[in-house]
Amino acid sequence: MKNVKSIFKREFLGYFATPVAFVFIVIFLLLSGAFTFQLGDLYERGQADLLPFFGWHPWLYLFLIPAVSMRLWAEERRQGTIELLMTLPVTIPQVVVGKFLAAWAFTGLALLLTFPTWLTVNYLGQPDNGAILAGYAGSFLLAGGFLSIGACISSITKNQVIAFVISVVVCLLFMLFDLPDVADVLSGWVPTVLIDAVANFSFQAHFQAISKGVIDVRDLVFFFSLITLFLFANGLILDAKKAD
Amino acid sequence: MSALLEIRSLSKAFGPLKAVSNVSFDVQKGEVLGFLGPNGAGKSTTMKMVTGFVTPTSGDVRVCGHDILQAPVEAKKRIGYLPEGAPAYPDMTPLSFLRFIGEIRGLDGPMLHDRIDEIVKTVHLEGVMHQPIETLSKGYKRRVGLAQAILHDPELLIMDEPTDGLDPNQKHEVRNLIRRMAAKKAIVLSTHILEEVEAVCTRAIIINRGTIVFDGTPTELEERAPESVTKNRLDWVFRTLTSDEADAPQPIAAPAHLQKVAKR
Numbered sequence: 001m002k003n004v005k006s007i008f009k010r011e012f013l014g015y016f017a018t019p020v021a022f023v024f025i026v027i028f029l030l031l032s033g034a035f036t037f038q039l040g041d042l043y044e045r046g047q048a049d050l051l052p053f054f055g056w057h058p059w060l061y062l063f064l065i066p067a068v069s070m071r072l073w074a075e076e077r078r079q080g081t082i083e084l085l086m087t088l089p090v091t092i093p094q095v096v097v098g099k100f101l102a103a104w105a106f107t108g109l110a111l112l113l114t115f116p117t118w119l120t121v122n123y124l125g126q127p128d129n130g131a132i133l134a135g136y137a138g139s140f141l142l143a144g145g146f147l148s149i150g151a152c153i154s155s156i157t158k159n160q161v162i163a164f165v166i167s168v169v170v171c172l173l174f175m176l177f178d179l180p181d182v183a184d185v186l187s188g189w190v191p192t193v194l195i196d197a198v199a200n201f202s203f204q205a206h207f208q209a210i211s212k213g214v215i216d217v218r219d220l221v222f223f224f225s226l227i228t229l230f231l232f233a234n235g236l237i238l239d240a241k242k243a244d
Numbered sequence: 245m246s247a248l249l250e251i252r253s254l255s256k257a258f259g260p261l262k263a264v265s266n267v268s269f270d271v272q273k274g275e276v277l278g279f280l281g282p283n284g285a286g287k288s289t290t291m292k293m294v295t296g297f298v299t300p301t302s303g304d305v306r307v308c309g310h311d312i313l314q315a316p317v318e319a320k321k322r323i324g325y326l327p328e329g330a331p332a333y334p335d336m337t338p339l340s341f342l343r344f345i346g347e348i349r350g351l352d353g354p355m356l357h358d359r360i361d362e363i364v365k366t367v368h369l370e371g372v373m374h375q376p377i378e379t380l381s382k383g384y385k386r387r388v389g390l391a392q393a394i395l396h397d398p399e400l401l402i403m404d405e406p407t408d409g410l411d412p413n414q415k416h417e418v419r420n421l422i423r424r425m426a427a428k429k430a431i432v433l434s435t436h437i438l439e440e441v442e443a444v445c446t447r448a449i450i451i452n453r454g455t456i457v458f459d460g461t462p463t464e465l466e467e468r469a470p471e472s473v474t475k476n477r478l479d480w481v482f483r484t485l486t487s488d489e490a491d492a493p494q495p496i497a498a499p500a501h502l503q504k505v506a507k508r
Contacts, residue, residue, distance in 0.1 A: 017335035080331035
Protein backbone atom coordinates (compact mmCIF):
# COMPACT_ATOMS: atom_id res chain seq x y z
CA MET A 1 0.00 0.00 0.00
CA LYS A 2 2.86 2.36 0.86
CA ASN A 3 4.45 1.58 -2.49
CA VAL A 4 1.19 2.31 -4.32
CA LYS A 5 1.11 5.65 -2.54
CA SER A 6 4.70 6.51 -3.50
CA ILE A 7 4.09 5.59 -7.14
CA PHE A 8 0.80 7.51 -7.12
CA LYS A 9 2.44 10.61 -5.71
CA ARG A 10 5.31 10.62 -8.18
CA GLU A 11 3.01 10.02 -11.12
CA PHE A 12 0.39 12.58 -10.07
CA LEU A 13 2.93 15.33 -9.41
CA GLY A 14 4.57 14.36 -12.70
CA TYR A 15 1.59 15.78 -14.58
CA PHE A 16 2.25 19.18 -13.03
CA ALA A 17 6.01 19.17 -13.66
CA THR A 18 5.32 19.82 -17.34
CA PRO A 19 2.66 21.87 -19.18
CA VAL A 20 0.71 18.62 -19.74
CA ALA A 21 -1.59 19.23 -16.79
CA PHE A 22 -2.26 22.84 -17.68
CA VAL A 23 -2.96 22.13 -21.35
CA PHE A 24 -5.17 19.17 -20.58
CA ILE A 25 -7.27 20.95 -17.97
CA VAL A 26 -7.70 24.12 -20.03
CA ILE A 27 -8.67 22.22 -23.19
CA PHE A 28 -11.03 19.99 -21.23
CA LEU A 29 -12.76 22.95 -19.61
CA LEU A 30 -12.98 24.95 -22.86
CA LEU A 31 -14.35 22.05 -24.86
CA SER A 32 -16.80 20.88 -22.21
CA GLY A 33 -18.02 24.48 -21.90
CA ALA A 34 -18.36 24.95 -25.63
CA PHE A 35 -20.14 21.64 -26.12
CA THR A 36 -22.51 22.25 -23.23
CA PHE A 37 -23.48 25.83 -23.95
CA GLN A 38 -23.19 26.02 -27.75
CA LEU A 39 -23.92 22.55 -29.08
CA GLY A 40 -25.88 21.34 -26.07
CA ASP A 41 -28.17 24.37 -25.93
CA LEU A 42 -28.05 24.43 -22.15
CA TYR A 43 -29.86 27.77 -21.96
CA GLU A 44 -32.32 27.25 -24.81
CA ARG A 45 -33.58 23.96 -23.40
CA GLY A 46 -35.02 25.85 -20.47
CA GLN A 47 -34.33 22.95 -18.09
CA ALA A 48 -32.12 23.21 -15.04
CA ASP A 49 -30.09 20.02 -15.41
CA LEU A 50 -26.72 18.98 -16.75
CA LEU A 51 -27.76 16.36 -19.29
CA PRO A 52 -26.27 18.32 -22.23
CA PHE A 53 -23.06 18.66 -20.22
CA PHE A 54 -22.66 14.97 -19.43
CA GLY A 55 -23.95 13.90 -22.85
CA TRP A 56 -20.78 15.18 -24.47
CA HIS A 57 -18.36 13.61 -22.03
CA PRO A 58 -17.89 10.30 -23.84
CA TRP A 59 -16.83 12.18 -27.00
CA LEU A 60 -14.53 14.50 -25.10
CA TYR A 61 -12.95 11.56 -23.29
CA LEU A 62 -12.51 9.67 -26.53
CA PHE A 63 -9.66 12.02 -27.49
CA LEU A 64 -8.55 13.52 -24.22
CA ILE A 65 -8.22 10.39 -22.09
CA PRO A 66 -5.89 8.56 -24.51
CA ALA A 67 -3.79 11.75 -24.45
CA VAL A 68 -3.39 11.30 -20.70
CA SER A 69 -2.89 7.53 -20.73
CA MET A 70 -0.54 7.29 -23.72
CA ARG A 71 2.50 8.32 -21.71
CA LEU A 72 1.85 6.06 -18.71
CA TRP A 73 4.04 3.19 -19.89
CA ALA A 74 5.28 4.22 -23.34
CA GLU A 75 7.27 7.04 -21.76
CA GLU A 76 8.85 4.67 -19.21
CA ARG A 77 9.95 2.41 -22.03
CA ARG A 78 11.32 5.23 -24.14
CA GLN A 79 13.26 6.83 -21.28
CA GLY A 80 14.53 3.46 -20.03
CA THR A 81 13.14 4.24 -16.58
CA ILE A 82 11.07 1.06 -16.78
CA GLU A 83 14.32 -0.79 -16.00
CA LEU A 84 14.72 1.30 -12.87
CA LEU A 85 11.09 0.88 -11.84
CA MET A 86 11.01 -2.87 -12.40
CA THR A 87 14.21 -3.48 -10.43
CA LEU A 88 12.92 -1.59 -7.38
CA PRO A 89 11.36 -3.72 -4.62
CA VAL A 90 7.81 -3.21 -5.89
CA THR A 91 5.39 -5.68 -7.43
CA ILE A 92 3.86 -5.19 -10.85
CA PRO A 93 0.29 -4.83 -9.46
CA GLN A 94 1.48 -2.06 -7.14
CA VAL A 95 2.97 -0.09 -10.02
CA VAL A 96 0.00 -0.69 -12.34
CA VAL A 97 -2.53 0.39 -9.70
CA GLY A 98 -0.46 3.37 -8.52
CA LYS A 99 -0.05 4.72 -12.02
CA PHE A 100 -3.68 4.15 -12.94
CA LEU A 101 -4.98 5.84 -9.78
CA ALA A 102 -2.75 8.86 -10.41
CA ALA A 103 -4.09 9.28 -13.93
CA TRP A 104 -7.64 8.75 -12.69
CA ALA A 105 -7.23 11.30 -9.91
CA PHE A 106 -5.85 13.75 -12.44
CA THR A 107 -8.86 13.42 -14.73
CA GLY A 108 -11.05 13.61 -11.62
CA LEU A 109 -9.45 16.95 -10.81
CA ALA A 110 -10.20 18.24 -14.31
CA LEU A 111 -13.78 17.07 -13.87
CA LEU A 112 -14.10 18.84 -10.50
CA LEU A 113 -12.96 22.07 -12.10
CA THR A 114 -16.12 22.09 -14.23
CA PHE A 115 -18.02 23.16 -11.09
CA PRO A 116 -18.90 26.60 -12.55
CA THR A 117 -21.29 24.80 -14.90
CA TRP A 118 -22.96 23.25 -11.88
CA LEU A 119 -23.11 26.68 -10.18
CA THR A 120 -24.68 28.11 -13.35
CA VAL A 121 -27.63 25.71 -13.39
CA ASN A 122 -28.13 26.20 -9.67
CA TYR A 123 -28.23 29.95 -10.22
CA LEU A 124 -30.69 29.63 -13.08
CA GLY A 125 -33.07 27.16 -11.50
CA GLN A 126 -33.55 24.32 -9.05
CA PRO A 127 -31.82 21.30 -10.55
CA ASP A 128 -31.90 17.83 -9.04
CA ASN A 129 -28.48 17.99 -7.43
CA GLY A 130 -28.61 14.31 -6.55
CA ALA A 131 -28.89 13.48 -10.24
CA ILE A 132 -26.04 15.85 -11.02
CA LEU A 133 -23.86 14.15 -8.42
CA ALA A 134 -24.71 10.81 -10.01
CA GLY A 135 -23.78 12.33 -13.35
CA TYR A 136 -20.39 13.31 -12.05
CA ALA A 137 -19.89 9.84 -10.58
CA GLY A 138 -20.83 8.29 -13.90
CA SER A 139 -18.50 10.57 -15.80
CA PHE A 140 -15.68 9.73 -13.43
CA LEU A 141 -16.29 6.00 -13.87
CA LEU A 142 -16.38 6.45 -17.63
CA ALA A 143 -13.04 8.26 -17.49
CA GLY A 144 -11.67 5.35 -15.42
CA GLY A 145 -12.87 2.85 -18.03
CA PHE A 146 -11.21 4.77 -20.86
CA LEU A 147 -8.05 5.19 -18.81
CA SER A 148 -7.69 1.49 -18.01
CA ILE A 149 -7.92 0.72 -21.74
CA GLY A 150 -5.37 3.45 -22.50
CA ALA A 151 -2.98 2.30 -19.77
CA CYS A 152 -3.10 -1.27 -21.03
CA ILE A 153 -2.40 -0.21 -24.61
CA SER A 154 0.37 2.15 -23.52
CA SER A 155 2.19 -0.81 -21.98
CA ILE A 156 2.53 -2.49 -25.38
CA THR A 157 4.65 0.16 -27.08
CA LYS A 158 7.33 2.74 -26.44
CA ASN A 159 5.78 5.03 -29.01
CA GLN A 160 3.25 7.44 -27.51
CA VAL A 161 1.63 8.24 -30.86
CA ILE A 162 0.91 4.56 -31.47
CA ALA A 163 -0.47 4.25 -27.95
CA PHE A 164 -2.72 7.26 -28.54
CA VAL A 165 -4.11 6.13 -31.90
CA ILE A 166 -4.80 2.54 -30.85
CA SER A 167 -6.41 3.70 -27.60
CA VAL A 168 -8.75 6.06 -29.47
CA VAL A 169 -9.80 3.26 -31.82
CA VAL A 170 -10.41 0.75 -29.03
CA CYS A 171 -12.31 3.30 -26.95
CA LEU A 172 -14.38 4.20 -30.00
CA LEU A 173 -15.31 0.53 -30.42
CA PHE A 174 -16.49 0.45 -26.83
CA MET A 175 -18.65 3.48 -27.55
CA LEU A 176 -20.16 2.06 -30.71
CA PHE A 177 -21.04 -1.44 -29.52
CA ASP A 178 -24.71 -0.65 -28.95
CA LEU A 179 -25.33 1.23 -32.20
CA PRO A 180 -27.98 -0.38 -34.42
CA ASP A 181 -25.37 -0.63 -37.20
CA VAL A 182 -23.27 -2.98 -35.12
CA ALA A 183 -26.32 -5.09 -34.41
CA ASP A 184 -27.15 -5.07 -38.15
CA VAL A 185 -23.72 -6.30 -39.12
CA LEU A 186 -23.87 -9.07 -36.57
CA SER A 187 -27.48 -10.10 -37.01
CA GLY A 188 -28.19 -13.14 -39.10
CA TRP A 189 -24.96 -14.94 -38.36
CA VAL A 190 -24.50 -14.30 -34.68
CA PRO A 191 -27.02 -15.45 -32.06
CA THR A 192 -29.16 -12.69 -30.56
CA VAL A 193 -27.79 -13.47 -27.11
CA LEU A 194 -24.33 -12.56 -28.33
CA ILE A 195 -25.52 -9.35 -30.01
CA ASP A 196 -27.09 -8.34 -26.71
CA ALA A 197 -23.89 -9.27 -24.92
CA VAL A 198 -21.82 -7.12 -27.27
CA ALA A 199 -24.23 -4.21 -26.93
CA ASN A 200 -23.94 -4.63 -23.20
CA PHE A 201 -20.24 -3.77 -23.44
CA SER A 202 -21.12 -0.32 -24.70
CA PHE A 203 -19.93 2.56 -22.57
CA GLN A 204 -22.79 4.74 -23.72
CA ALA A 205 -25.60 2.61 -22.36
CA HIS A 206 -24.02 2.25 -18.92
CA PHE A 207 -22.95 5.86 -18.74
CA GLN A 208 -26.26 7.32 -19.85
CA ALA A 209 -28.13 5.34 -17.22
CA ILE A 210 -25.93 6.73 -14.44
CA SER A 211 -25.82 10.28 -15.81
CA LYS A 212 -29.62 10.43 -15.69
CA GLY A 213 -29.33 9.85 -11.97
CA VAL A 214 -30.11 6.14 -11.91
CA ILE A 215 -27.25 4.37 -10.19
CA ASP A 216 -27.77 0.71 -10.93
CA VAL A 217 -25.41 -1.83 -9.36
CA ARG A 218 -25.04 -3.49 -12.74
CA ASP A 219 -23.59 -0.32 -14.26
CA LEU A 220 -21.14 0.04 -11.39
CA VAL A 221 -20.15 -3.60 -11.70
CA PHE A 222 -19.65 -3.07 -15.43
CA PHE A 223 -17.21 -0.20 -15.01
CA PHE A 224 -15.31 -1.71 -12.13
CA SER A 225 -14.93 -5.09 -13.80
CA LEU A 226 -13.86 -3.42 -17.04
CA ILE A 227 -11.19 -1.44 -15.19
CA THR A 228 -10.02 -4.54 -13.31
CA LEU A 229 -9.88 -6.56 -16.51
CA PHE A 230 -7.77 -4.04 -18.41
CA LEU A 231 -5.42 -3.38 -15.51
CA PHE A 232 -4.96 -7.12 -15.10
CA ALA A 233 -4.08 -7.35 -18.80
CA ASN A 234 -1.75 -4.37 -18.30
CA GLY A 235 0.10 -6.30 -15.59
CA LEU A 236 0.33 -9.45 -17.69
CA ILE A 237 1.75 -7.51 -20.65
CA LEU A 238 4.37 -5.88 -18.44
CA ASP A 239 5.34 -9.16 -16.87
CA ALA A 240 5.70 -10.82 -20.25
CA LYS A 241 7.63 -8.02 -21.95
CA LYS A 242 9.35 -5.82 -19.42
CA ALA A 243 12.60 -5.46 -21.27
CA ASP A 244 11.61 -5.13 -24.92
CA MET B 245 29.79 -17.57 4.90
CA SER B 246 27.65 -17.95 1.82
CA ALA B 247 28.07 -15.63 -1.12
CA LEU B 248 25.98 -12.46 -1.44
CA LEU B 249 25.35 -13.26 -5.08
CA GLU B 250 25.08 -16.79 -6.43
CA ILE B 251 24.57 -17.40 -10.13
CA ARG B 252 24.01 -20.95 -11.37
CA SER B 253 23.92 -22.01 -15.05
CA LEU B 254 22.23 -18.82 -16.10
CA SER B 255 21.10 -18.75 -19.73
CA LYS B 256 19.07 -16.41 -21.88
CA ALA B 257 18.01 -17.02 -25.44
CA PHE B 258 16.32 -14.45 -27.67
CA GLY B 259 14.78 -16.75 -30.26
CA PRO B 260 17.64 -18.73 -31.79
CA LEU B 261 20.23 -16.29 -30.45
CA LYS B 262 21.90 -17.37 -27.22
CA ALA B 263 22.75 -14.10 -25.49
CA VAL B 264 23.99 -15.76 -22.31
CA SER B 265 24.68 -19.45 -21.94
CA ASN B 266 25.41 -21.41 -18.82
CA VAL B 267 27.02 -18.67 -16.77
CA SER B 268 27.83 -19.51 -13.13
CA PHE B 269 29.74 -17.56 -10.51
CA ASP B 270 29.55 -16.33 -6.91
CA VAL B 271 30.41 -12.92 -5.53
CA GLN B 272 31.45 -12.55 -1.88
CA LYS B 273 31.30 -9.57 0.39
CA GLY B 274 34.36 -7.38 -0.12
CA GLU B 275 34.81 -8.38 -3.73
CA VAL B 276 34.74 -5.88 -6.59
CA LEU B 277 34.05 -7.89 -9.69
CA GLY B 278 34.84 -6.37 -13.06
CA PHE B 279 32.58 -7.81 -15.70
CA LEU B 280 34.28 -7.50 -19.06
CA GLY B 281 33.48 -8.37 -22.62
CA PRO B 282 33.10 -6.92 -26.09
CA ASN B 283 29.87 -5.11 -26.95
CA GLY B 284 27.04 -7.60 -27.31
CA ALA B 285 28.83 -10.31 -25.33
CA GLY B 286 25.97 -10.59 -22.83
CA LYS B 287 27.21 -8.35 -19.99
CA SER B 288 24.11 -6.19 -19.79
CA THR B 289 21.76 -9.12 -20.30
CA THR B 290 23.41 -10.95 -17.40
CA MET B 291 23.09 -7.90 -15.17
CA LYS B 292 19.46 -7.42 -16.17
CA MET B 293 18.78 -11.03 -15.19
CA VAL B 294 20.55 -10.65 -11.86
CA THR B 295 18.46 -7.58 -11.03
CA GLY B 296 15.20 -9.20 -12.08
CA PHE B 297 14.50 -7.07 -15.13
CA VAL B 298 14.99 -9.83 -17.70
CA THR B 299 13.60 -13.30 -16.96
CA PRO B 300 16.22 -16.00 -17.60
CA THR B 301 15.50 -18.84 -20.01
CA SER B 302 17.03 -21.15 -17.41
CA GLY B 303 19.28 -21.06 -14.37
CA ASP B 304 19.11 -19.47 -10.91
CA VAL B 305 20.08 -16.18 -9.34
CA ARG B 306 20.17 -15.84 -5.56
CA VAL B 307 20.80 -12.56 -3.79
CA CYS B 308 21.65 -13.03 -0.10
CA GLY B 309 19.90 -16.37 -0.36
CA HIS B 310 16.73 -14.97 -1.97
CA ASP B 311 15.84 -16.30 -5.39
CA ILE B 312 15.20 -13.43 -7.81
CA LEU B 313 12.26 -15.26 -9.40
CA GLN B 314 10.73 -16.84 -6.27
CA ALA B 315 11.18 -13.89 -3.90
CA PRO B 316 11.78 -10.90 -6.19
CA VAL B 317 10.89 -8.18 -3.68
CA GLU B 318 13.17 -9.59 -0.95
CA ALA B 319 16.03 -9.96 -3.42
CA LYS B 320 15.53 -6.52 -4.99
CA LYS B 321 15.56 -4.85 -1.56
CA ARG B 322 19.19 -5.94 -1.20
CA ILE B 323 20.33 -4.80 -4.62
CA GLY B 324 21.41 -1.34 -5.70
CA TYR B 325 21.35 -1.11 -9.47
CA LEU B 326 22.69 1.45 -11.89
CA PRO B 327 21.29 0.48 -15.29
CA GLU B 328 23.19 1.27 -18.47
CA GLY B 329 22.88 4.97 -19.29
CA ALA B 330 21.66 5.77 -15.76
CA PRO B 331 17.97 6.31 -16.62
CA ALA B 332 16.03 8.74 -14.40
CA TYR B 333 12.76 10.65 -14.74
CA PRO B 334 13.73 13.74 -16.74
CA ASP B 335 11.02 16.04 -15.32
CA MET B 336 11.99 15.38 -11.72
CA THR B 337 14.68 17.16 -9.76
CA PRO B 338 17.42 15.02 -8.16
CA LEU B 339 15.83 15.79 -4.78
CA SER B 340 12.33 14.62 -5.69
CA PHE B 341 13.77 11.67 -7.58
CA LEU B 342 15.88 10.51 -4.63
CA ARG B 343 12.92 11.01 -2.27
CA PHE B 344 10.80 8.80 -4.49
CA ILE B 345 13.45 6.08 -4.65
CA GLY B 346 13.99 6.39 -0.88
CA GLU B 347 10.29 5.97 -0.11
CA ILE B 348 10.10 2.87 -2.29
CA ARG B 349 13.23 1.60 -0.54
CA GLY B 350 11.42 1.93 2.80
CA LEU B 351 13.16 5.06 4.09
CA ASP B 352 11.05 7.94 5.35
CA GLY B 353 10.89 11.03 7.51
CA PRO B 354 14.12 12.38 9.02
CA MET B 355 15.96 9.15 8.20
CA LEU B 356 15.36 9.64 4.47
CA HIS B 357 16.27 13.31 4.77
CA ASP B 358 19.59 12.55 6.50
CA ARG B 359 20.42 9.75 4.12
CA ILE B 360 19.82 11.96 1.05
CA ASP B 361 22.02 14.66 2.60
CA GLU B 362 24.77 12.15 3.13
CA ILE B 363 24.56 10.68 -0.38
CA VAL B 364 24.45 14.10 -2.01
CA LYS B 365 27.75 14.90 -0.35
CA THR B 366 29.20 11.52 -1.29
CA VAL B 367 28.50 11.88 -5.01
CA HIS B 368 28.74 15.69 -5.10
CA LEU B 369 25.26 16.66 -6.23
CA GLU B 370 25.13 19.84 -4.16
CA GLY B 371 23.97 22.76 -6.23
CA VAL B 372 21.87 20.84 -8.74
CA MET B 373 19.33 19.30 -6.36
CA HIS B 374 16.52 21.59 -7.51
CA GLN B 375 17.17 21.48 -11.25
CA PRO B 376 15.19 19.14 -13.52
CA ILE B 377 17.31 16.09 -14.31
CA GLU B 378 16.86 16.62 -18.06
CA THR B 379 18.83 19.88 -17.79
CA LEU B 380 21.83 18.24 -16.11
CA SER B 381 25.07 17.31 -17.83
CA LYS B 382 25.93 13.68 -18.51
CA GLY B 383 28.29 13.57 -15.52
CA TYR B 384 25.63 14.83 -13.12
CA LYS B 385 23.02 12.47 -14.56
CA ARG B 386 25.38 9.56 -13.95
CA ARG B 387 25.87 10.74 -10.36
CA VAL B 388 22.12 10.91 -9.84
CA GLY B 389 21.94 7.31 -11.04
CA LEU B 390 24.75 6.35 -8.70
CA ALA B 391 23.09 8.14 -5.77
CA GLN B 392 19.86 6.27 -6.46
CA ALA B 393 21.73 2.95 -6.49
CA ILE B 394 23.52 3.41 -3.15
CA LEU B 395 20.80 5.37 -1.32
CA HIS B 396 19.62 2.39 0.74
CA ASP B 397 23.15 1.14 1.41
CA PRO B 398 22.60 -2.13 -0.47
CA GLU B 399 24.56 -5.29 0.23
CA LEU B 400 24.92 -5.99 -3.48
CA LEU B 401 25.73 -3.16 -5.86
CA ILE B 402 25.42 -3.73 -9.58
CA MET B 403 26.56 -1.08 -12.01
CA ASP B 404 26.39 -1.25 -15.78
CA GLU B 405 29.21 0.90 -17.13
CA PRO B 406 29.32 3.34 -14.21
CA THR B 407 32.07 5.52 -15.69
CA ASP B 408 30.94 5.52 -19.31
CA GLY B 409 30.88 9.06 -20.69
CA LEU B 410 32.54 10.65 -17.66
CA ASP B 411 35.61 12.86 -17.89
CA PRO B 412 38.88 11.67 -16.28
CA ASN B 413 38.24 13.58 -13.04
CA GLN B 414 34.77 12.15 -12.69
CA LYS B 415 36.06 8.65 -13.47
CA HIS B 416 38.64 9.07 -10.75
CA GLU B 417 35.96 10.16 -8.26
CA VAL B 418 33.68 7.24 -9.07
CA ARG B 419 36.58 4.79 -8.72
CA ASN B 420 37.47 6.25 -5.35
CA LEU B 421 33.86 5.93 -4.27
CA ILE B 422 33.82 2.28 -5.32
CA ARG B 423 37.02 1.59 -3.37
CA ARG B 424 35.57 3.22 -0.27
CA MET B 425 32.40 1.13 -0.44
CA ALA B 426 34.14 -2.12 -1.37
CA ALA B 427 34.79 -3.54 2.09
CA LYS B 428 31.12 -3.58 3.15
CA LYS B 429 29.51 -4.74 -0.07
CA ALA B 430 29.70 -7.09 -2.98
CA ILE B 431 30.13 -4.98 -6.10
CA VAL B 432 29.72 -6.03 -9.71
CA LEU B 433 30.50 -3.52 -12.43
CA SER B 434 30.66 -3.91 -16.16
CA THR B 435 33.10 -1.96 -18.21
CA HIS B 436 35.13 -2.12 -21.33
CA ILE B 437 37.85 0.08 -19.95
CA LEU B 438 40.60 -2.30 -18.94
CA GLU B 439 42.52 0.14 -16.73
CA GLU B 440 39.41 0.32 -14.61
CA VAL B 441 39.81 -3.35 -13.79
CA GLU B 442 43.37 -2.82 -12.61
CA ALA B 443 42.33 0.32 -10.75
CA VAL B 444 39.39 -0.95 -8.69
CA CYS B 445 38.61 -4.61 -9.19
CA THR B 446 39.71 -7.51 -7.03
CA ARG B 447 38.50 -9.97 -9.62
CA ALA B 448 37.71 -10.01 -13.33
CA ILE B 449 35.34 -12.11 -15.39
CA ILE B 450 35.51 -11.93 -19.16
CA ILE B 451 32.45 -12.99 -21.08
CA ASN B 452 32.42 -13.59 -24.82
CA ARG B 453 29.43 -14.69 -26.90
CA GLY B 454 27.51 -15.38 -23.72
CA THR B 455 30.03 -17.66 -22.00
CA ILE B 456 32.71 -17.03 -19.40
CA VAL B 457 36.18 -17.23 -20.92
CA PHE B 458 38.15 -15.97 -17.92
CA ASP B 459 37.59 -15.76 -14.17
CA GLY B 460 40.42 -14.64 -11.92
CA THR B 461 42.28 -11.70 -10.44
CA PRO B 462 43.46 -8.82 -12.63
CA THR B 463 47.05 -9.95 -11.98
CA GLU B 464 46.28 -13.46 -13.22
CA LEU B 465 44.66 -11.91 -16.25
CA GLU B 466 47.74 -9.92 -17.04
CA GLU B 467 50.00 -12.93 -16.56
CA ARG B 468 48.24 -14.64 -19.44
CA ALA B 469 50.13 -12.38 -21.81
CA PRO B 470 53.48 -13.76 -22.99
CA GLU B 471 56.52 -11.85 -21.88
CA SER B 472 57.11 -10.65 -25.41
CA VAL B 473 54.10 -8.36 -24.96
CA THR B 474 55.39 -5.44 -22.95
CA LYS B 475 52.76 -2.77 -23.47
CA ASN B 476 48.98 -2.95 -22.98
CA ARG B 477 49.21 -6.47 -21.69
CA LEU B 478 45.60 -6.57 -20.52
CA ASP B 479 44.46 -5.40 -23.95
CA TRP B 480 46.37 -8.23 -25.51
CA VAL B 481 44.80 -10.87 -23.27
CA PHE B 482 41.35 -9.36 -23.73
CA ARG B 483 41.67 -9.43 -27.51
CA THR B 484 43.02 -12.97 -27.52
CA LEU B 485 40.19 -14.22 -25.34
CA THR B 486 37.36 -12.46 -27.13
CA SER B 487 38.30 -12.47 -30.79
CA ASP B 488 36.98 -15.06 -33.21
CA GLU B 489 39.40 -17.97 -33.54
CA ALA B 490 40.24 -17.16 -37.14
CA ASP B 491 41.39 -13.60 -36.68
CA ALA B 492 42.78 -13.90 -33.18
CA PRO B 493 45.94 -11.86 -32.92
CA GLN B 494 48.95 -14.11 -32.93
CA PRO B 495 51.56 -13.22 -30.34
CA ILE B 496 53.80 -11.01 -32.37
CA ALA B 497 57.43 -11.81 -31.80
CA ALA B 498 59.20 -8.60 -31.06
CA PRO B 499 61.89 -7.65 -33.58
CA ALA B 500 65.25 -9.19 -32.75
CA HIS B 501 66.96 -6.04 -31.59
CA LEU B 502 64.12 -5.28 -29.17
CA GLN B 503 64.17 -8.81 -27.77
CA LYS B 504 67.77 -8.28 -26.81
CA VAL B 505 66.85 -5.08 -25.08
CA ALA B 506 64.09 -6.85 -23.21
CA LYS B 507 66.41 -9.60 -21.99
CA ARG B 508 69.00 -7.30 -20.57
